[in-house]
Amino acid sequence: MAQGIRDKVAILGMGCTKYGERWDCDSEDLAVQAFVDTLEDAGIEKNDIQAAWLGSHFDEVNIGKGGNFLGVTLHLPYIPVTRTENFCASGTEAFRGACYAVAAGAYDIALALGVEKLKDTGYGGLPNSPAFGQFSQMIGPNATAPGMFAQLATAYSAKYGVPMEKIKEAIAHVSWKSHQNGAKNPRAHLRKPVSMEQIMMAPIIAYPLGLFDCCGVSDGAAAAIVTTPEIAAKLKPNQPLVKVKALQIAVSSGEEVAYNNWDGAGFATTQRAAKRAYEEAGITNPREEISMMEVHDCFSITEFATMEDLQVSPPGGAADDILAGFYDLDGQVPCQPDGGLKCFGHPIASSGIRMIFEMYNQLLGRWPEDRAVKNPKFGLTHNLGGVPTANVCSIGIFGLD
Amino acid sequence: MSSEHVHQNLAEEVRSIGGYYQVIEEAALPFKDREVLYLVEIGHVETSCCGAGGIPFIFVPGYIVSWRCRENDCGLPVSEVERITDEDERKQITERIAETLRGKYPHFTQVSFA
Amino acid sequence: MAGISSYGGYIPRYRLNRMLIYGAMGWINPVTITNAQGEKAVANFDEDSVTLAVAAGTDCLAGFDRGAVDGVYFASTTAPYKERQNANIVAGALSARDDIRTADFGGSLKAGTTALLAAVEAIAAGNASSMMVCAADCRLGKMGTSQEMIFGDAGAAFLVSDKDVIAEFKGSYSLAYDFVDHFRGAFAQFDRQWEDRWIRDLGFTDFIPQAVAGLCAKYSLQPGDFAKVVYPCYYSGARRSIDNKIGLTPEQVQEDMLGVIGDSGAAQPLVMLAKALEDARPGDKILLVGYGSGCDTLYFEVTDKIAELAPRRGISGSLAIRTDLDNYAKYLVWRRMVPADIGMRGEEDQWTRWSLVWRNSRVVLGMQGNKCTECGTQAYPPQKICVNPDCNAVGRFEPVYVSDKGGKIFSFTSDMLAATPNPPAIYGNVEINDGGKVQLDFTDCALEDLAVSKAVDFSFRLKYYDPKRDISFYFWKAIPAREEVA
Structure with a gap:
């Protein structure tokens, strides 16, 4: 009977560049910065690392395929390096690979490292590589991500009878809150609070998503x-241990896109991954037990x-x-205490590990008072890659011993 | 029911992580003995993960109830407006604004109401 | 008996007021004001002669068994491919069988009538019992020319067969002249023509009466025997001379719709014939004339069966579905007459992988999905393993065409960031009638036309054009289902 990952792995050190x-x-510069910080935080030598996982998604256009980039850049001592790519979950996948290797004994x-240098991929964003393959390129709509995700809003409104105006106001609050949090974070990409008015009157990119609703x-x-x-306790006897409580991935089954049984108002993957993650972590009432979240x-x-x-x-x-x-941030379950994708930024394969970085530091009480979550017990991270009809969801739950 | 509208500085870049927008012009449209406040905005998505493009946009806070009646904490002027919720009125106002702007701001046809 | 069993028509939804052209280009050639009346039909940015032909063919085949079609002829002078049979694209989109005869007819504006003649003769010869003829043209005149004013985009289609014939084929007479009034070399984008008076007086006004006289002599008929005479001629002044020369009364002459469609090239006589059949009565003799490098004349007699043909959209219905193209520059960009920037993403190199296209030929061209023989779940695109989670049967499917099934909107959006020559891009998820869901581009609509659960039809369109390799690639889009205009 599978036991899951709960309490089998501890985080020894983490690092994150300014986004x-x-x-x-x-x-290479970004990878080295994150690595050096992580190594310092872990308090070990490079040669202590026995295996590495590299997450990269679009950065393939910069660093190429395979794991060579990491071995060569960091001059790792001929250890295994595996590249993971799973859309926006690529970073969490790298982390999962490292955790499973340790848990397996x-x-x-x-080491898990996620890197993405998107600004070299061209003006206006990510290269239009066929994310879902050549056949889908032939027949799929001429779509962008905002348009695909925007469709959730109309479907949600239809399902629950929540007026679009209320959804619009709620999603504006989502952005407003993240900008409030991101403004306080020196590592965040965009450090500027915005007013609700500025968000609400912003041009619409894909109805009902406006400029501030998109990352x-x-x-x-x-x-x-x-x-x-055990090793972590030995190496860091004076520090509480941040342990991995759950790591779950769920990938679309194809029913969302091709079968008429999905309501379009949420993510079939997230629903499954969350259920499994709570079971793995031993959480029965997430609304009460989760202290904070970094979601996608x-x-x-x-x-x-x-x-x-x-x-x-x-x-x-x-x-x-x-x-x-x-x-x-001062609510019952603070979400995006670091500013989230929308303010901290979203270098794709780095994001999952960045979220864990935030949970790890919050759990260790390392952040200044003005952006600290009070007495956190469980922190949850969530990535969603792809589009609502075909995606991957990763969920991590972390907690102190 | 009236609500507040905070006037943004004209031509100032209001920046998000994926781009920015500017309010180019504020204007009032006479409509059925009242005045409708509308803003001519241009959005520019130039660093989004999703593509790039400009967005000509009209935002309608509502009927003017009280014009620039006070300042907010940031020193920006605040007007009192009444939101426009009636679908018929929205449709008529949308058409009137597009008509009014056709010469000066062609292609500004996307109208959104507070 | 060989003849026409059904007809269909398609006029693109966009109409360009000719004064808009004049306003933009009249400065360089002020005399085009004489052609600046009315409007012309303009293909959407995702339409071309092939998609127009398919749309007309779809209208024509409504209520008929597509599996019974023994051949598809495509006529156009603006076919997207010189090599690659355009008719096969049309046949694929019409979900025709593989064991059929296909051919492209081009090279002359009488290609439409020649294709129709070839089809009826194949039926008459007993070599086939049902043939489709689809004609469409999207000719371009250079900016500021009278051709630009006159040319319009349209398509017409006919099912020619040996049963349930509504207009019996009675005979034909043709003329071939190397009379170069208009021409395009192999690499030319725009039409070139010689002097108007020469074309008008020696071309149309001479050849058409000659051809009609030839047919009448051959079959011992008088021009007065025909209820309708259908002939193309975009010189409205010359039409009167031609009528006089042949000896036709105004009631006998089929209207050319120049003021609402324009001259649709190789499709023009067939578009007019489709319109004539809308109003035809049993016993009517109809004379069809094609003009260009000579003439074709075909003579039909309407039968009692015409009353039994279910009403179709036809030219009239299609004409009624219209919207203004209120921007001349947009017309230029859509027709690829001038380059426009659609952003870096628009420059992404799009490879067409022909071996992949071939394996999925029916899926892409004909919108062929599949249906699980175990649980009956229909899916598009076709599945390898049944998508019903309670079934999941492996490889137990029968093919099913969904292109004519339509569906309803599950979700939709409009997108200002997607690279398109017609922003915003509108797309969404469509639930196909009888099952399955597919993400599609929407076209020929505005955001206001859409709502969740609203009915949509599927329309065969240009999915992308690869300018680097001159590849036109086609797929289906969703369009709001139209209330039929009675």
Whole structure:
């Protein structure tokens, strides 16, 4: 009987570069910065690392395929390096690879690093590589991500009878809250609070998503070194251990896109991954037990729907919770305390590890008072890659011993 | 029911992580003995993960109830407006604005109401 | 008995007021004001002669068994491919069988009538019992020319067969002249013509009466025997001379719709014939004339069966579905007459992988999905394993064409960022009638036309054009289902 990952792996050290338009950096510079910080935090030597996982998605255009980039750039000592690519979950996948290796007893200490240098891929964003293959390129609509995700809003409104005006206001609050949080974070890409008015009157990109409902393009890297709780306790006797409580991935079954059984108002993947993650972590009442979250707010409507898919807000209740400040930094379950994708930034394969970085530091109480979550117990991270009809969802739950 | 409208500085870039927008012009449209406040905006998505493009946009806060009656904490003027919720009125106003702007701001046809 | 069993028509939804052209280009050639009356039909940016022909063919085949079609002829002078049979694209989109005869007719504006003649003769010869003839043209005149004013985009289609014939084929007479009034070399984008008076007086006004006289002599008929005479001629002054020369009364002459469609090239006589059949009565003799490098004349007699043909959209219905193209520059960009920037993403190199296209030929061209023989679940695109989670049967499917099934809107959006020559891009998820869901581009609509659950039809369109390799690639889009205009 499978046991899951709960309490089998501890995070020894983490690092994360400043996200942003890093015109000054190559992917190599970003990877080295994240790695050096992580190594320092872990308090070990490079040669202690026995295996590594590299997450990269579009950065393939810069760093190529395979794991060579990491071995060569960091001059790792001929250890295994595996490249993971799974859309926006690529970073979490790298982390998962490292954790499973340690949990399996195959290695004592493993590295996960996600890097993405999107600003070299061209003006206006990510290269239009056929994310779903050549056949889908032939017949699929001439679509962009905002348009695909925007469709959640109309479907949600139809399902729950929540007026579009209320959804619009709630997703504006989602952005407003993230900008408030991001403004306080020195590593964040965009450090500027905006007013609700400025958000509400912004031009519409894909109805009902406006300019502030969509994330941008950032460069950055983040890394983690993981080990067993026993080794971590030995290496860091004076520090509480941040343990991995759950790691779950769910990938679309094709029913969302081709079968008529999906309501389009949420993510079938997130719903499944959340259920499994809570079981793995031993959480029975997420609304009460989760202390904080970093979720994939590629679009405000994604965060909105995810609140229900994660069972934190009741079905049909996301707007009420959001507007009541439930997810604000001083609310019951702060969401995006670091600013989220929309302010911290979204270098794709780095984002999953960046979210873990935030949970890790919050759990260790390392952040200044003005952006600290009070007495966190469980922190949850969530990535969603792809489009609502075909995607991958990753969920991680982390907690102190 | 009236609500507040905070006037943004004209031509100032209001920046998000994926782009920015500017309010180019504020204007009032006479409509059925009242005045409708509308803003001519241009959005520019130039660093989004999703593509690039400009967005000509009209935003309608509502009927003017009280014009620039006070300042907010940031020193920006605030007007009192009444939101326009009636679908018929929205449709008529949308057409009237597009008509009014055709010469000066062609292609500004996307109208959104507060 | 060989003849026409059904007809269909298609006029693109966009209409360009000719004064808009004049306003933009009259400065360089002020005399085009004499052609600046009315409007012309303009293909959408995702339409071309092939898609127009398919749309007309779809209208024509409504209520008929597509599996019974033994051949598809495509006529156009603006076919997208010189090599690659354009008719096969049309046949694929019409979900015709593989064991059929296909051919492209071009090279002359009488290609439409020649294709129709070839089809009826194949039926008459007993070599086939049902043939489709689809004609369409999207000719371009250079900016500021009278051709630009006159040419319009349209398509017409006929099902020619040996049963349930509504207009019996009675005979034909043709003329071939190397009379170069208009021409395009192999690489030319725009039409070139010689002097108007020469074309008008020696071309139309001479050849058409000659051809009619030839047919009448051959079959011992008088011009007065015909209820309708259908002939193309975009010189409205010359039409009167031609009528006089042949000896036709105004009631006998089929209207050319120049003021609402324009001259649709190789399709023009067939578009006019489709319109004539809308109003035809049993016993009517109809004379069809094609003009260009000579003439074809075909003579039909309407039968009692015409009353039994279910009403179709036809030219009239299609004409009624219209919207203004209120921007001359947009017309230029859509027709690829001038380059326009659609952003870096628009420059992405789009490879067409022909081996992949071939394997999925029916899926892409004919919108062929599949249906699980175990649980009956229909899906498009076709599945390898049944998508019904309670079934999941492997490889137990029968093919099913969904292109004519339509569906309803599941979700939709409009997108200002997608690279398109007609922003915003509108697309969404469509639930196909009888099952399955597919993400499609929407076309020929505005955001206001859409709502969740609203009915849509599928329309065969240009999916992309690869300018680097001159590839036109086609697929289906969703369009709001239209209330039929009675």
